[in-house]
Structures are given as C-alpha cells and as structure tokens.
Amino acid sequence: MKRLGIAEALREAIAEEMERDPRVFCIGEDIGVPGGWGGAFTVTLGLEQSFPGRMIDTPIAELGFFGVAIGAALMGMRPIADVQYGDFLLLAGDQIINNAAKMRYMSGGRVKVPLVIRAPIGATGRGSQHAQSLERFFTGVPGLKVVAPSNAYDAKGLLKAAVRDDNPVLIFEHKLLYGSRGARAESGATDATSDIPDTDYTVPLDRAAVRREGSRVTILAWLLMLHHSLAAAGSLAAQGISAEVLDVRSLSPLDYETIGASVRKTGRVVIVEEGPKTGGVGAELAAGITERFGQALLAPVVRVASPDIPVPFSPALENAYRPSVLRIVEAAARLA
Amino acid sequence: MPDLAATGSDIRLVRWLARPGEEVKRGQPLLEVETDKAVSTVESSIAGMLTEISISPGALVSAGQVIALFEVAAAMPAPSLELGQPNAPSPLPSAGALQDVALSAAVPAPPAPILDRSFLLSLFEHMVLIRQFEERVKFLFLEGVMPGTIHQCQGQEATAVGVCAALQEGDWITSTFRGHGHALAKGLTPQELLDELFGARTGCCRGKGGSMHVGNPDKGMLPAIAIVAGGIPLAAGMALAFRMQKTSQVVACFFGDGAVAEGAFHEGINLAALWKLPAIFVCENNLYGASTHISKVMRNTRIADRAASYGFRGETVDGNDVLAVYDAARRAAADGRAGRGPVLLELLTYRRTGHSRRDPCHYQPKEERETWLSRDPIQRFAARLQERGDVSAADLEAVNTRVQARIEEAVAKARLAPQPALSDLETDVLA
Numbered sequence A: 001m002k003r004l005g006i007a008e009a010l011r012e013a014i015a016e017e018m019e020r021d022p023r024v025f026c027i028g029e030d031i032g033v034p035g036g037w038g039g040a041f042t043v044t045l046g047l048e049q050s051f052p053g054r055m056i057d058t059p060i061a062e063l064g065f066f067g068v069a070i071g072a073a074l075m076g077m078r079p080i081a082d083v084q085y086g087d088f089l090l091l092a093g094d095q096i097i098n099n100a101a102k103m104r105y106m107s108g109g110r111v112k113v114p115l116v117i118r119a120p121i122g123a124t125g126r127g128s129q130h131a132q133s134l135e136r137f138f139t140g141v142p143g144l145k146v147v148a149p150s151n152a153y154d155a156k157g158l159l160k161a162a163v164r165d166d167n168p169v170l171i172f173e174h175k176l177l178y179g180s181r182g183a184r185a186e187s188g189a190t191d192a193t194s195d196i197p198d199t200d201y202t203v204p205l206d207r208a209a210v211r212r213e214g215s216r217v218t219i220l221a222w223l224l225m226l227h228h229s230l231a232a233a234g235s236l237a238a239q240g241i242s243a244e245v246l247d248v249r250s251l252s253p254l255d256y257e258t259i260g261a262s263v264r265k266t267g268r269v270v271i272v273e274e275g276p277k278t279g280g281v282g283a284e285l286a287a288g289i290t291e292r293f294g295q296a297l298l299a300p301v302v303r304v305a306s307p308d309i310p311v312p313f314s315p316a317l318e319n320a321y322r323p324s325v326l327r328i329v330e331a332a333a334r335l336a
Numbered sequence B: 001m002p003d004l005a006a007t008g009s010d011i012r013l014v015r016w017l018a019r020p021g022e023e024v025k026r027g028q029p030l031l032e033v034e035t036d037k038a039v040s041t042v043e044s045s046i047a048g049m050l051t052e053i054s055i056s057p058g059a060l061v062s063a064g065q066v067i068a069l070f071e072v073a074a075a076m077p078a079p080s081l082e083l084g085q086p087n088a089p090s091p092l093p094s095a096g097a098l099q100d101v102a103l104s105a106a107v108p109a110p111p112a113p114i115l116d117r118s119f120l121l122s123l124f125e126h127m128v129l130i131r132q133f134e135e136r137v138k139f140l141f142l143e144g145v146m147p148g149t150i151h152q153c154q155g156q157e158a159t160a161v162g163v164c165a166a167l168q169e170g171d172w173i174t175s176t177f178r179g180h181g182h183a184l185a186k187g188l189t190p191q192e193l194l195d196e197l198f199g200a201r202t203g204c205c206r207g208k209g210g211s212m213h214v215g216n217p218d219k220g221m222l223p224a225i226a227i228v229a230g231g232i233p234l235a236a237g238m239a240l241a242f243r244m245q246k247t248s249q250v251v252a253c254f255f256g257d258g259a260v261a262e263g264a265f266h267e268g269i270n271l272a273a274l275w276k277l278p279a280i281f282v283c284e285n286n287l288y289g290a291s292t293h294i295s296k297v298m299r300n301t302r303i304a305d306r307a308a309s310y311g312f313r314g315e316t317v318d319g320n321d322v323l324a325v326y327d328a329a330r331r332a333a334a335d336g337r338a339g340r341g342p343v344l345l346e347l348l349t350y351r352r353t354g355h356s357r358r359d360p361c362h363y364q365p366k367e368e369r370e371t372w373l374s375r376d377p378i379q380r381f382a383a384r385l386q387e388r389g390d391v392s393a394a395d396l397e398a399v400n401t402r403v404q405a406r407i408e409e410a411v412a413k414a415r416l417a418p419q420p421a422l423s424d425l426e427t428d429v430l431a
Helices: A006-020 A062-074 A086-090 A093-102 A135-139 A154-163 A223-238 A256-266 A279-295 A315-321 A323-336 B117-143 B159-164 B180-185 B190-197 B231-244 B258-261 B263-274 B305-311 B322-337 B365-371 B376-386 B393-415
Strands: A003-006 A026-028 A056-057 A076-080 A115-123 A144-145 A167-175 A194-196 A209-212 A217-223 A243-247 A250-252 A271-277 A302-306 B011-016 B029-034 B039-043 B048-053 B070-072 B170-175 B249-258 B279-285 B312-317 B343-348
Touching: A003 A006, A003 B393, A006 A026, A006 A154, A006 A194, A026 A062, A056 B279, A062 A076, A062 A093, A062 B231, A062 B258, A062 B263, A076 A154, A086 A093, A086 A115, A086 A135, A093 A135, A093 B048, A093 B231, A115 A154, A135 A144, A135 A250, A135 A279, A144 A154, A154 A167, A154 A194, A167 A223, A167 B393, A209 A256, A217 A223, A217 A256, A217 A323, A223 A243, A223 A271, A223 A323, A243 A256, A271 A279, A271 A323, A279 A302, A302 A323, A323 B249, B117 B159, B117 B190, B117 B322, B117 B376, B117 B393, B159 B180, B159 B249, B159 B322, B159 B343, B159 B376, B170 B231, B190 B393, B231 B249, B231 B263, B231 B279, B249 B258, B258 B263, B258 B279, B263 B279, B263 B305, B279 B322, B305 B312, B305 B343, B322 B343, B322 B376, B376 B393
Parallel strands: A026 A056, A026 A076, A076 A115, A115 A167, A144 A167, A217 A243, A217 A271, A271 A302, B170 B249, B249 B279, B279 B343, B312 B343
Antiparallel strands: A003 A194, A144 A250, A209 A243, B011 B029, B029 B039, B048 B070
C-alpha cells in the first residue's frame, strides 16, 4: 500500500499495463522526451527509459496522431493517446467521433478499436482555450465510453480497465486533481491522493460510487466538483441536512442503477457540473433521472453549473464562474 | 542484377553495353548475359550516371547482386503525360522491362515480375468486373429498388486494380465513399457488396455500412471512410502497427484529389514520412472534388509534388494504364517493405459518371470529357492485350460474358437477400 496522487497513479497504471501487454503503447506530444516533462502534467515522466520505442512523441498534429492511434488499434495494438489539454480534442474530433466511435458499427461488428484517450480538463487560470469541460461533447457519442476519476485509486483502476477494454475509452482528468509536483504543480490544487494497493486491480468503467451516505438529498458530481460536493455535504451536515454524495465517475454509460438507488432513497437531486449549464452532462442526467425515477422525486431536479459563457481568465472571475462549495450548499439546502 | 527467371541456371556476364561516366536512361541496354537458354540483353532499371562497374566479363552473377553503381538525381521531374495522344501505343511489358510512365525513383526498383497471360487477363477481368458492377448498380438505382445514394467509379478501374494487384496476402487498403472498385479489386465478392448496397444482413458490413462504408477485414479492407481524407492518418497508424509488430505488411490508402486540401492529408503523410512507415498513399486524381475542378482549389495541381516537401517520394502516373499503376504500386510496396518509407502515388484518371447518384455531370467540359473517354482504361488495356498475340478478341469477350453472368446471378440473389432483424439495431455498437 502506498499513497499516490493521480499523476503518479496514472503513471504506474501505464507502466504496469505496458509491462503486462506488449501491444500497449503511448502516443502524444512531449510525452517521452528525455529531460522533458512527461506530457503536460508529468503523467508519463520517465517512462521512455523503461519502454524505448513505445512512448511515441508526435508533432503538434492532434488530428493526425489520433488517426494514427485508431489505425494502430484497428490492427491489433492497444494505444494510449493523450492531448496536453482537453480543448485540443476538438482538433481530433473527426478521427474520434467519425472513425473510432463508428468503425465497429459500420463494419457490422467485424472490427474493434481498443483505444484509450486521456485528456486534462478544467478551469485553471489559463483563460478560455485551455480550460473547458469537454465531457459534454463526447458523452452523447455512441460507441465511446467516457470516465472521469476524482481520486488516484480510481484513476489507476479506470485506466487499467480502459486499456483492457476493446472499445475506445475517453478518460477526462482534472488539472487541479493531478497532484503534479515541481514546475508542473498547479496553484489551487485539491488533494486527490489515495492509498494504492500493491496488487493489480481495475475499476469498472460503468459504475458510479457512493462517496458519502445520506438520506435527505442526493448530490451528483464528478472530478473537482465531487470534492466541492463532499465539502458541501460537511457544511450541510452541520445544518442538520443529511446529503448523499455520488461520484458519477462513469459519464457514458451512466450508472442509473446506483444513481436510481440513491434517488429513491432521498427523493431530491442536485447535479453539480463544472462547465456551462446548457447542454451539459447534467442536462442528460436530469432528463434521465426524471424519465426513470420521476415518481420518486419529491422536488424538481436542480443543477448547479457554470454560467453559459467561455471560461474567463481573471482569477476573480474564474472563481465566480466555477460552482463553489457555497453555491452547492445553498442549492441543496433550498431543496432539502 | 535483376531476376531473369533463369530457372536456376548460371548467369554469366558477356559484356557491358555502357561505360562508367556514361548517363544511362531507364530501359537502355546495360549489359549482355548468357544463360543456359540464350544470350540476352539486360536493360537498366535505373536512370542516372553509371559510376562504377563491379563485375567483369566472364564472371557469374546472381539476381539481387550489386553489379554496378549509379549516381541518381534526388528528385527528377516527372514528365507530363501527353493527353493529346490518348491512344499512343505503348510497348507491352516483358520480363525485366516493365514500362514506366513517369518516375522519380531515388532507389533501385525491385526486379519486375514476369507478367504472364493469366495475370494480365486477371487484371482485365477485375476491371471489367468493376465496370459492369457499377453499370448494373446504376440501373438498379434507376429502377428505384436500391436504397441510399451511390458514388461510382466508372473510368477509374485501373487505379483500384493496378494498386491491389501489387499487394500481397496480409496487406490492407483503406477506401472512401467511392469504394466499390477498391473492394472488388481487393477480393470482395460482388455478392457481399450488392447485399450490402441493398442493406441486407448478408452484406459485407451486415447492412450497417452501406455503399459508402463497404469493407471486409478478412480480405484486408477496413470499412471505407466517407469523410474526405479521414483514412489518411488512419493508414499511417495501420502502418505503424505493422512496424511495431515487425511484419512486412503494407497498407494502400486510397483518396481523391479533393482530400489534398484537408488537414488530415498533411498531418497523416507527415507522420508516415517522419517515421518511414510502410504506407502507399494513392491519390486518384480525377480532376474534380464533387463538382469543383482541381484548378479552383489548388495553385500547384501536381499533387505528387507534395511528397517532396515532406521528405518522401512522390510519383505521377497514368492512372488509366493499369500496368503503369501496377508497376508504380509494386515499387511503392517494395519501398514500404524495405523500410524506405511511404510513397505518394498520384494516379491521373477521370470519372465517367457524376459525383453521386443524381449528378448529371454538366460541369465537365465536352472536350475534356471526350479526351478522357478516349483514354478509357479498359479499352486501352484490351487493345494492348490483343497486341500480344496470345489474347484474342474472343478471349476478352469470354471475360465479359463470364463477368456479366456472375453479376446477374449476384443481383438476383441480392434482391432477395434477408434484411437485418430489428433486434440487430442496437448490436455492434460496442465490442
């Protein structure tokens, strides 16, 4: 057992999977440059020494190298492709959405695309184009699985499960949760370290997790917002309101079994999402919960999200943009 | 030393026909050799200055042995094709001297194989199969019995057949929305294609792909990619897998001239060039992206030139000459297998039909159209075959008849092929 941050846990997962399976390789920008960074957030730091020829540094060409990763996956390799910032996934959108996600269906089930995509997201003092919450653009794409780990244990287990899955799996990681150190440390970072077992494990790609049990209101969140929601639940408890907090974790498919059990118990739902309210994952969750468990709801579903604006730069504005612990507390308290 | 297919006998050098310091043309007689059968002349497969001769008259030589060194210009400009003389007869290929239309070879070409009668007839039959398939499909659409839309390739048969004939078992292709010809050339049957076009469960993609996504991984063809240039980075990745798996496979990636303006083209070929991947980028330049002429979308309309700017070899080839295409693809495949990296083949051809189902093609000028129609790849190849002496008009007619019967049989079955069950709707999304 050891205590690791998300960046270290992901690094360990990648190394173990590459050790286990010679078909696994990494492809991306600045991921294996000796003396370099190990990707934008140190996740692959030093791996080029252990896996020569399998940490493939690319030109700045997301459309191109995502196509390369998908082509290699179709021919039996198991690539892990990453972008430095999730925003750059949009450059590779054609390859991910039109090729990776559809190739199996178009072939009548005759081919498969075992591809892992890693993408850092979240508003972190970088203005509008290195900050978006990109989940919404990919959760509605049939043929893709989308997960978002909020702690190091899940990060390692989900990445390993993704590598072993025969489908394209997109892992969204939050910049403030990496626990990156040294020059790549993020100001305002939140502790997402976990105790990591010494033995091999995976975390299923289709399960939510109950992080705090409660009876009066269910708070659904993922990534950084999960941590804010847990803090909010602490405040709510002090006010005598028992909040259950679920880490949605699997954004596609959504785990309505776990979510439904909680909704039936509390009858009240607050969905917390970093990213604009309109058209977000929260909108899908709200609709899905209402369709499935509408009879159990004691009040309409409430969303706490960012306003419908690009991510601002000024720290004062950025902090006002992102849902805060206080906003979550207020929304849940009104509902409960 | 090219392979003379000398049935194992010794080959002895009689004399050199060129001297060190001499500029030698491709196809120029280079040396005289003696086998147990005859004394014969070996033509140069390389154009350049002969700098050194490494064997002397009387010595025994074997295929593949280095016998001379040349200094070769890095990138010789390819001669432009004479479109004004569409039916200019070309010499038929013989062992060791396959005719090249346009070359800028920086490396020695692999020895040309012997093109025997059955191989040539098979090229012809595949081209006829594609033409008749497309014509039949056109009428099925006119009948109103076939769903969806179609993008047809009448007039472009030589590109698909020439390239696929140069591939080996285990090699792959990627294709586009205009992919029926590629599929037939890669060995998919008219039946599995027609069934797919009818949306049947028995189609090559079980009715889930349709005309724009035909493919069959068992035959080395991914479902065709209908996003322009979308297959180019993908092919680079397939080639990367072959490299990492240490196989000798290559991938041929088909796309049209329209793809050249896409970012995916530039990113994909740059990566393949950078890592010297075994990919053949096959641009079927039919002069039009949908209805827009190539001159309206690029300043430099010689597409093969793009390769040089990314540091690899490009070649413009008469895409309506199946043997020229075959030879260029064969050399490109050999480059890939030998680790020399990708090749960009620009195959000049012409679409006889509209871009898609309802396009009457009014934007093709009459004169341009007539010039190209007179260079029809099937008619030209039929004429060349008959010059051989061992292929008669009756032989070719027999091919036509056989193909027609095969297609009619497939059409009859496809009309009755079972549609997918509704329970198939949501299957095959995830593995």
